[in-house]
Structures are given as C-alpha cells and as structure tokens.
Amino acid sequence: MAVAAFPSCGARRLNARPWLHAVRASASSPSPSASPLPPPPEIDALAAPPRSDSAAAVAPTPRSFFPKRGQTLELVCESLAFKGKGVCKVADTAFVVMCDRALPGERFLGRVTRKKGSYAEATKLKTITPHRDAVEAPCQYASYCGGCKTQNLSYEAQVRAKEQQVRDLIVHVGRFSDKDPDFVAIFKPIVPCDLQFHYRNKMEFSFGAERWMPRDVSSGKEEQMEIGYALGLHAPGFFDKVLHVDKCLLQTEATNKVLAVIQDSWRDPKLGLSPYNVHTHAGFLKHLMLRAGRDVNTSNPEVMVNFVTSSYEPNLLKPLVDKISAIPEVVSVMNNVNTSVGNTSVGEEEYTLYGKSTITEMLRGLTFQISANSFFQTNSHQAEVLYKLIEDCAGLRGDSSEIVLDLFCGTGSIGLSLARRVKHVYGYEVVAEAISDARRNAKFNGIHNATFVQGDLNKINDSFGNDFPKPDIVISDPNRPGMHMKLIKYLLELQAPRIVYVSCNPSTLARDLDYLCHGLAEKGIRGCYHLRSVQPVDMFPHTPHIECVCLLELC
Numbered sequence: 001m002a003v004a005a006f007p008s009c010g011a012r013r014l015n016a017r018p019w020l021h022a023v024r025a026s027a028s029s030p031s032p033s034a035s036p037l038p039p040p041p042e043i044d045a046l047a048a049p050p051r052s053d054s055a056a057a058v059a060p061t062p063r064s065f066f067p068k069r070g071q072t073l074e075l076v077c078e079s080l081a082f083k084g085k086g087v088c089k090v091a092d093t094a095f096v097v098m099c100d101r102a103l104p105g106e107r108f109l110g111r112v113t114r115k116k117g118s119y120a121e122a123t124k125l126k127t128i129t130p131h132r133d134a135v136e137a138p139c140q141y142a143s144y145c146g147g148c149k150t151q152n153l154s155y156e157a158q159v160r161a162k163e164q165q166v167r168d169l170i171v172h173v174g175r176f177s178d179k180d181p182d183f184v185a186i187f188k189p190i191v192p193c194d195l196q197f198h199y200r201n202k203m204e205f206s207f208g209a210e211r212w213m214p215r216d217v218s219s220g221k222e223e224q225m226e227i228g229y230a231l232g233l234h235a236p237g238f239f240d241k242v243l244h245v246d247k248c249l250l251q252t253e254a255t256n257k258v259l260a261v262i263q264d265s266w267r268d269p270k271l272g273l274s275p276y277n278v279h280t281h282a283g284f285l286k287h288l289m290l291r292a293g294r295d296v297n298t299s300n301p302e303v304m305v306n307f308v309t310s311s312y313e314p315n316l317l318k319p320l321v322d323k324i325s326a327i328p329e330v331v332s333v334m335n336n337v338n339t340s341v342g343n344t345s346v347g348e349e350e351y352t353l354y355g356k357s358t359i360t361e362m363l364r365g366l367t368f369q370i371s372a373n374s375f376f377q378t379n380s381h382q383a384e385v386l387y388k389l390i391e392d393c394a395g396l397r398g399d400s401s402e403i404v405l406d407l408f409c410g411t412g413s414i415g416l417s418l419a420r421r422v423k424h425v426y427g428y429e430v431v432a433e434a435i436s437d438a439r440r441n442a443k444f445n446g447i448h449n450a451t452f453v454q455g456d457l458n459k460i461n462d463s464f465g466n467d468f469p470k471p472d473i474v475i476s477d478p479n480r481p482g483m484h485m486k487l488i489k490y491l492l493e494l495q496a497p498r499i500v501y502v503s504c505n506p507s508t509l510a511r512d513l514d515y516l517c518h519g520l521a522e523k524g525i526r527g528c529y530h531l532r533s534v535q536p537v538d539m540f541p542h543t544p545h546i547e548c549v550c551l552l553e554l555c
C-alpha cells in the first residue's frame with residue numbers, strides 16, 4: 001500500500017492516475033450545474049478488467065489496434081459504466097469502446113462515432129449474441145427513448161451493475177482499499193426498489209412541431225423527423241428533437257391517464273394550439289409537467305398538470321383544461337408562462353387555471369405541499385426507504401439535545417423528518433423558492449425547531465457558521481457536482497462528530513469522501529473522518545441513476 005503524505009483516517013490506496021487530478025480538481029468548480037467529470041475516469045475506473053485484483057488494475061492499453069471514425073466493429077460488452085454506457089472491447093484486442101445500450105455479455109456490431117484518446121465511442125447497430133441477463137422490455141419505446149436505458153436487462157442484473165459501479169468508484173476515485181478487512185462491513189449491498197414501474201411522481205414532456213423517429217438500421221437511415229406534432233420526451237442528447245410518447249411506464253397510472261386525455265385532444269385543429277418551435281421561437285405550448293401526490297385524508301392519488309407556455313392565453317387552453325379537470329384525480333391545473341427562448345420549464349409568471357396551486361405528499365409521517373416548481377423526491381415510495389436509512393445513519397439519541405445542520409436542504413424534507421427527535425435543525429439551500437417551501441412545510445407540520453436560510457454553499461466565507469451552534473450531525477445532500485472545496489474545508493475545520501453524506505452522483509461522492517477522509521496533501525488539507533458505511537440505494541430502476549447514503553465519523 002502506498003504511503004500517504006499526511007496521516008489520514010480510513011484505509012487508503014494512493015491512486016497515481018493522471019485523470020484523478022481532473023476529478024479531484026472539479027471539487028472547486030464554482031458552478032452548481034457544471035459537469036464535474038470528464039469521461040475518462042469512468043472508463044478507467046469501471047473498465048478495469050481484473051476484478052479479483054482491482055487494487056492493481058491498470059487502464060487497458062490499446063495494442064496495435066486503433067479504429068477509425070465510421071468503422072463498423074464487432075464488440076463485446078464487459079460491464080456497465082456509470083451513466084449506463086456499456087464498457088466494450090473490440091474482439092481480440094484490449095481496446096475500449098463505450099456504447100449506449102450495450103449490455104454485459106452482449107456481442108454486437110457497433111459503428112465508431114467518436115475517438116477520444118485511448119478509447120472510442122460507438123452506437124449499436126445489431127446484436128449478434130444477446131446479453132446474458134436479457135429480458136423483454138415492456139415499454140414500446142425502450143430501445144430508443146432517453147428515459148430508460150436498461151429496461152431489457154433483468155432488474156437483478158441492473159442493481160448488481162449499479163452496486164459494482166459504486167464499489168469501483170469508492171475504490172478507484174475515493175481511494176479506499178477493498179483489501180482492507182473493514183471494507184466488507186463498510187460497503188453495504190444495494191437496496192433495490194420494490195416498485196420497478198410507475199414509481200415517478202413527476203414527469204416533464206415537451207411539445208414539438210415535428211416527430212423524431214429513431215434510427216432504422218435495416219433501412220440504413222440514421223434517424224428522421226416526421227410530419228406531425230409531437231408531445232413526449234427528448235431524443236437522447238437533443239433539445240430540439242421530440243419522441244412522441246403516448247404512455248410512460250415510469251410515471252404513475254394516474255398521470256398516464258391524464259397524458260392519454262391530453263394526447264387525444266391537443267392536436268385537434270379546432271383548438272388552435274401550436275407547439276413551440278425552439279429554432280424559430282414561434283408557437284405556444286412548450287412543456288407539459290405532470291406531478292402526482294396523495295390526498296392526506298384518503299390517500300387517493302392527486303395530480304397536478306402544469307402547462308408551460310410562451311405567453312399567457314388562458315382562453316386558448318380552456319377547452320383542454322375543461323377536459324382534464326373532469327378527470328377525478330386532477331386537482332390542480334397550472335400555467336407557467338415562460339417568454340424566454342431558453343428551454344426551462346420554470347415560468348416568470350404562474351397562474352392557477354383550475355383547482356388548487358399545490359398538491360400534497362406524505363413522507364415519514366409528514367405532509368408536504370408541493371407547488372409546480374418545488375423540488376421533491378421523484379420516487380415517493382423509495383424516498384421513504386432512503387429517509388429511513390438517513391435517519392438510521394444519523395444515529396440520533398432522540399433526547400432532543402442534538403443540533404442538525406442540513407446542507408443542500410431543498411424544501412427541507414430531510415431536516416424536517418429528523419426535527420421531532422432533535423433540538424434544532426438548520427437548513428441551507430441556494431433556491432429561494434425551496435426555502436419558502438421548507439418554511440411553509442415546517443409550519444404546516446407544526447415544526448418550530450427548524451430554521452431555513454437561503455445561501456450559496458459554493459460561496460461561503462469565514463462568517464459561515466456564526467449563525468448556528470456547532471452541529472452534532474451534518475447532513476449533506478448536494479446535487480451532481482458534489483461539494484465545493486470551500487465547503488469541504490469548512491467541514492474539516494468544523495469537525496462535527498458525524499456527517500451523513502447523501503449523493504446522487506457516486507463519482508463526486510467518492511471524490512469528496514477521499515478529501516474528507518484522506519485530505520489533499522498538495523493543498524495542505526488533512527482529512528479527519530473515518531468512512532463507516534456506504535449504502536447504495538436504487539431510486540430509479542431502468543435508468544443509470546444511483547443514490548448513496550454514507551456515514552462518516554470524526555477520527
């Protein structure tokens with residue numbers, strides 16, 4: 001095992017790979033939306049061939065082989081990398097090709113679309129031998145829709161692959177040795193999701209003036225646009241191509257019922273409704289957002305329909321609103337008006353066209369009021385499981401003596417679910433509307449020991465921490481870029497006894513765990529935490545997304 005420059009907590013293996021600097025440097029990215037990871041780490045970490053000796057794994061070296069762009073190759077998929085791409089090898093070489101929708105064990109023909117240094121990217125043309133865990137995808141759009149990528153892989157194989165991806169990142173990027181005897185106890189098996197379909201409580205569809213049709217390999221056509229208005233999901237990687245979708249198996253039965261009624265009506269020429277054209281900026285209907293919740297008294301489904309339009313014209317929408325408001329589950333029809341040319345669904349103005357302006361959902365015995373644009377966990381069923389794991393990790397004494405700092409608190413749901421057992425919760429979040437929702441949710445649930453503050457955690461200064469007592473437990477649930485280096489330094493100085501790190505991006509999670517436990521010698525930063533547990537959770541079956549809950553304890 002390599003020697004760390006500083007004494008560090010927890011098992012560590014020194015990773016001298018040059019790409020690691022890129023991963024680690026991304027912790028200082030000031031932009032919350034910036035993509036934190038270049039592709040090479042995922043390939044290097046996840047394509048490492050000898051699982052039995054991953055500490056000694058090396059990047060696959062191209063021998064004499066190097067493909068050309070446009071070349072058709074016979075490929076064999078070896079594993080799934082983070083983000084769901086198949087890690088494939090060109091038959092009889094060690095050359096790595098990343099390919100969307102290639103599945104482990106599958107032998108197929110792929111066409112090289114990009115060359116990227118030591119590896120290439122390809123699109124799948126034709127399966128020669130199917131993958132070993134093949135199942136029939138129940139959705140008709142599964143092979144080309146951007147939403148699901150692995151519906152035709154058995155669910156058991158999906159969760160196995162996700163667990164392996166987290167493990168590889170914790171080892172290769174986080175620099176925790178899987179040879180350490182404690183590793184088995186630290187790294188927990190993934191928690192699968194009982195609901196594998198109809199679990200999403202929020203879907204956003206787009207309107208388009210043309211229908212995107214996927215590639216048809218047999219006719220030699222890569223893709224085409226067809227005449228006819230579309231309402232559906234974006235083609236993978238394109239903001240201007242819409243795949244017309246009549247039904248989505250990820251969203252709830254109630255929202256599919258609403259989608260069917262809207263699909264049946266909106267193209268009727270008598271209504272005079274036009275889809276917005278992202279190139280010419282003409283047209284009215286931009287997006288359709290469907291949200292599902294539950295009535296707190298009856299537990300019956302509640303649906304909110306939100307039309308995002310380029311201007312405010314309620315009379316134009318009225319015939320459609322009349323139709324959908326007749327569906328018993330629909331309790332709210334909203335209109336967000338967005339006059340900008342951007343693709344966002346948040347309006348500058350919001351109008352209630354029917355019913356109430358919020359729907360409700362229950363989580364950990366609390367009731368949350370959800371407005372059209374407020375953040376809420378998109379899989380309510382599995383959120384219940386996730387929050388229980390967070391509470392278990394927090395290890396609260398339950399005597400109302402502890403202080404909880406809830407970083408990236410969103411609408412406050414994690415902090416509020418802990419508030420009943422602690423002295424006080426302090427939540428921080430950049431989005432002002434989310435903070436208003438958090439305060440409203442606290443009031444609605446009769447919680448008076450929670451304070452929510454709006455602020456950018458990428459821009460904290462020396463005064464951060466002056467407004468709250470030293471916490472006993474820090475919950476940190478950043479979005480995909482992970483924590484900014486300023487925040488990591490702050491936490492290392494704060495030295496709270498426990499940190500529960502909740503993450504939707506195992507790459508940045510692994511990087512931040514490395515900093516918190518091992519430090520960063522070149523910047524004189526010392527790690528001071530022990531990694532006690534890493535718990536992957538599947539919140540989104542059939543998609544590449546992976547959630548993790550980790551516990552860190554002060555050394």
Ligand SMILES: C[S@@+](CC[C@H](N)C(=O)[O-])C[C@H]1O[C@@H](n2cnc3c(N)ncnc32)[C@H](O)[C@@H]1O
Nearest residue numbers: 032408409410429430431456457458477478479
């Ligand atoms: C993954 S969500 C977690 C929300 C919440 N913990 C929950 O479970 O509902 C991440 C949150 O971090 C917020 N966020 C992103 N960048 C931020 C920043 N620089 N400072 C503070 N909050 C930020 C987002 O607005 C979002 O609400």
